[in-house]
Amino acid sequence: MRSIWLAMGITLLCAGAARAEDPFEGGGDALAVKDSDGSSSLRAKLKMTKLEPDMIQVKVKGIDDSKFPSCTFTGTVLTQAEEKEKQFKLIARGKTYKFAPVLKLKKKVVDLKDQMTQNNLGACYYPPGTTLVVKVTGVDRKAGTFTAAAIYLK
DSSP: OHHHHHHHHHHHHHHHHHHHHOTTTTOOOTTOOOOTTSOOOTTOOOBOOSOOTTEEEEEEEEEEEEETTEEEEEEEEEEOOSOOSHHHHTOOTTOEEEEEEOOOEETTEEOTTSHHHHHHHGGGTOOTTOEEEEEEEEEETTTTEEEEEEEEEO
16 A cells, blocks of 8 residues: 555656656747747747748648648638749639648658758647748649648748
8 A cells, every 4th residue: 555655656746847847838839939049949930021932821720740740731822922833823812722841851751950841840730820931832733732842930
């Protein structure tokens, strides 16, 4: 009986220590821009200030991360691209589409040292309602997804 109480006490002590180390427990902004101390997180995003001709704005509707780290997100197009290439003729304002972030891989493992890969991997964490700027570089008609080479928090 005494060993049960001891085991319960150790479990509670360890749970309290683990909770104190969670950086997001205090309600920190998981969508924040990089900290000024130079540290970064996979959830940290770069902000976009100027739209390029091959970029569109989308509002996130949902995320499919069942094949993480590869993921897709669905988004409603808020602004169309100025570019007139083939894939942009398929994108209409107000419609919802699937987007697949581009991730740089090294021997089938995500290269977390690549800045744009870190940025794009964050797309697997954005909650519905988040507005993103997406640089579209192609379309996979078979999968029904647009290729998102760069994703920025708006």
